Amino acid sequence: MNFKLNKIIPQLATLLAVILVFGFLTYNAQVNMDNRGIEFGFGFLTQESSFDVQFSLIDYDGSHSYARAYLVGLLNTLLVAFIGIILSTILGVIVGIARLSPNYLIERTAAWYVEFFRNIPLLLQIFFWYFAALRALPLPQDTEPMFGVFFLTIKGLFVPRFVWENLDIFFYSIIAAIISIVVIRNYARKLQENQGKQLPVFSISVSLFIILPLLTFLIGGVSLNFSVPELEQMSNTSFKYKGGLGIPPELIALTLALGLYTATFIAECVRAGIQGISKGQKEAAASIGLTPRQILKLVVMPQALRIIIPPTTNQYLNLTKNSSLAAAIAYPDLVLIFAGTALMQTGRAIEIVSITMLTYLSISLSISVLMNWYNKKIAIKEK
């Protein structure tokens, strides 16, 4: 009896404390909202938002609803996160491998890169790129094109836009290529298990991936044109680019800063992963006659990835969360559009801040659930 009470009383006390705190807070909120005459509810989401957003991936203007504005912000956040993840992965892997280079100069350069960018607050880096570096770029009318088609100006980067015809056929061909690659891989594995023969799977896959989509240009009626940005004079002093794709400077500064900053952490993960493989593994693999490429592919990488991937995913999550700093340079992401503009207009602090937090929370939680599943899958099965 005494033993059980020992377990129940602390639990009840904790529960009671939590309920009391929550109850106190909601009671206050109720009183405050009554005083200001606002009702708790999410009806405002369907109202007309009546504010414009400078940069959006989907069709949006002031006549759309707040829910649509939320979607615009979410997509912009995901866009930054996506570009940042690609950039930081490429850079991080290169720097991480460079940290292990036998070349002293390369190793030092990579180490300094990591120490430099890791120890400066991200916000400062974003400000630096946006307010200092990108502001030093020339005006559109003074810009010299790079390679004839890219224009890097103070108003952003202008690149040619793809103009597709029959894009869907091209798309199907890529899907077909992926499916056939998977089939061939399975077949090759079976062949090796049953007869010990090896197919050049990699070269077959690459050639399939290139040839199939190329074929659609010849026989599928797919064609690709570029709409190159051209400078157009609106008035004496105002110039604008017509055609092409304009990437706003906010997006450039943000992805650049996020990419450079997160790459330092990913580089450390990669370095730790590769260093974590003991030399004996490589020597054992070499002694049973595997070629250096096979050693890398079959022995080192599978083990290194097991160490690298979990902390790297954590960094991706951090990057996604850090992309909320976009609000500081007025890039229209979820925080700026929804927790900024929409909140100012509607005054619904509780609803909007909760929705924003829940959005980030669900992104984080879903990725960590995925991560746990993956970790379980690749964990070494001990006998």
Added chain:
Amino acid sequence: MNKLNFLRPDIKNLNTYLYSGIFLISIAILDVISNSFFNTNITSFLPNFISFLLPLVLGTVGLHFIRIEFSGIKNLDLLNKNINTNTFNAVLTLLITFAVIKSIPPFLSWFIIDATISGDTKEACTGTGACWTYIKIWLNRFIYGMYPNELQWRINLSFIALIGLAFVGLIPSDKIKKFLTLYYVVIYPIIAFVLIYYLISGGAFGLEWVETGAWGGLSLTFIVSFFCLIFCFPVGMFLALGRRSDLPTVRYISVGFIEFWRGVPLITVLFMSSVMFPMFLPEDFFMDKLVRVIIAISLFEAAYVAEVIRGGLQALPRGQYDAAKSLGMGYWKMHIFVILPQALKLVIPGIANTFLALVKDTPLIFVVGLLEIVGMLNLAKTNPKWLGYAMEGYVFAAIIFWIICYAMSKYSYNLEIKYKTDR
């Protein structure tokens, strides 16, 4: 004389290869140096494209010549082993060397040679380099924010006192050593709070009241990070214990709390503290913005600290728990005297890293209108008298943060090594 084969240098004609290699490399480096320091192109008689690539080609060939194994010359072997193992490495070595040579003159001229530091107004900055005058004039604001000039001694005094009191632990007296943990965990934070409250904030003992809105600059960065550190640590410890608890309710509440804070960005937490939190307070109850921000950041960081401490708790061998229980210790006794002292020692580097992240996160408080150093920079940048010096400001702040964070990361790295050897 042996036959020369320039494709495969060998040791027989060591000197010939060595001298021709060094000759080619020095021409390549000379070309780059003359190009970057004196702005003259000594190979301008060649076509543009070739002239551009010539140093790289010459250098690669030169490094190829001197790549002779076991030459017997100590320095050459060292060079070959470290930066010249194969053609690929040689090219990378050259590229890095050239990039460094190329970037030195513009950097030096912007940073020092063409920079200005004299004068008191924008007009003094006529050079093409950096305008350090701007930093000089605004330095006071960058460090103390809007705090009244004649009262700044109060900030200085309290910081000096705090730093001095932090070194009490170095007194090699056994009598004091017993109470060190108590001192650092309880007494020191209280002293710090009292000092900052009465000295910086004022309002008592004849000191003039300075509202928190006037606080700012680097000193605010320190105040916020300091208070967040001392508040987040105990909260994080309890959360970590809660997460490892046998009691399901306690465990689930802790897990929920930790995962919630870890899943949201700090900027939304700050938004919450500034716009949503006042709605949850009793009607005419006012809480200062700075206090709200410190609470928000402390709770946020506490979740991260909790995870770090949990790592330490998990790393302890089970025998420690069993041994403590077999001595008849209860839950609290076991944790206070056996588990936590060992676990906390294990996680000191992790805590230091979390604190590093905390310092790097403090500039974010500018989104709720508190002007620490980055916020002050943004304010100064828009001052009509000083337009156009954003770069200098950010470089200045970056240097300060870099020094602080680099020193801390080195310190935590040293701690890691120190405590690794202990176990």
